[in-house]
Amino acid sequence: MSIDASARIHPSAVIEDGARIGPRVEIGPFCVIGGDVRLDEGCVVKSHAVITGQTTIGAETTVFSFACVGEIPQDLKFAGETTRLEIGARCRIRESVTMNTGTSGGGGVTRVGDDCLFMAGAHVAHDAQVGNRVIMVNNSALAGHCVVGDDVIIGGLAGVHQWVRIGQGAIIGAVTMVTNDVIPHALVQGPRGELDGLNLVGLKRKGVSRADITALRAAFQMLKQGDGAFQDRARRLGEETDSAYVRTIVDFITADSDRGFLTPS
Known part of the structure; x- marks a missing residue:
């Protein structure tokens, strides 16, 4: 275990052997931090959050209460192999967000870029590759193996089918199911997602x-x-x-x- 002397950890938090806790990290009450977790400088983990698995979280990222980050994939093919979750800097992972590690069949790594916002209840599945400055609104879900470009917004209650790519700068409307690739800077909306123009507001x-x-x-x-x-x-x-x-x-x-x-x- 490696815990920087400047880290602030509540006495009720559970920090498993092997965890690496960087400078100025704050860990709140009743959190669980697994033995293969690395929290970089300035991370904040609020009460009751769970961070487990082979998970690395970049500097200044905040994980809010009841989020579960780094658990095994929700994939019946997963056989216990060692896989990872990598999260960038300055992300905000809000209440009840879930993010899973990768699978051997998908490259073994789930990646999230810098400066992303995942609102309450959002889900990032195994082997997803998420760019920088991505916003996933409340209860939206990203299935396995998806690729999401920089500056994408995925609306509330939207779902993205496995293996789908979403190009940079695209916006997905609320309550939309996306089953095919979305070109960069596109606007997609409707119950079964339809390409409805360009994201002119975002541009x-x-x-x-x-x-x-x-x-x-x-x-x-x-x-x-x-x-x-x-x-x-x-x-x-x-x-x-x-x-x-x-x-x-x-x-x-x-x-x-x-x-x-x-x-x-």
Whole structure:
């Protein structure tokens, strides 16, 4: 066990042998910290939270009460192999959030980037790869093997099917089921998720130039109404565009997909 002298740990907390507790870490009452857990500088773990498994949590991240982080996957194929959960810096993991370690069949690691917000009741399943500045709203769920790009927002009570990719800057509406890949900067909504346009509000908030937004709008129309298959339209788009934002969409569509794509209606 390695506990920095500046850490503040409530007497009722259980810290198992082998845990590594960094400088200025705060651990509240009745928490359980497993023996293979590492908490980096300035982490805060509030009362009754459980952090277990081969779990690393980056600096200044806060884990709120009753969250359960690092438990084994909810996957019947899991056979007790050693797998990991890696969480970045400055994340906020709110009440009753659950995050699982990976499986050997999915690379063995569940990863979460920096500056993410997981609101109460959100779930991140095994082998998911979550980017930076992602927001998962209350009771949303990310299934196994999903890949979520930077700056994505997943609305409350939304569900994302296993193996789905969500491109950077996309927004998923509340109470939406997403069963296919979502292109970057897209807006998806409806009970069975439909690609309903671009996340224009998010692009403007991010300070994307008018020229790039215009290029994205034109690209979306070409993907919606152009000739040929969806991937063929994307390849033609890639030959014509000078916009880095449009290029991101082209690269996303032409990459490998396990689920196919949500396409414009």
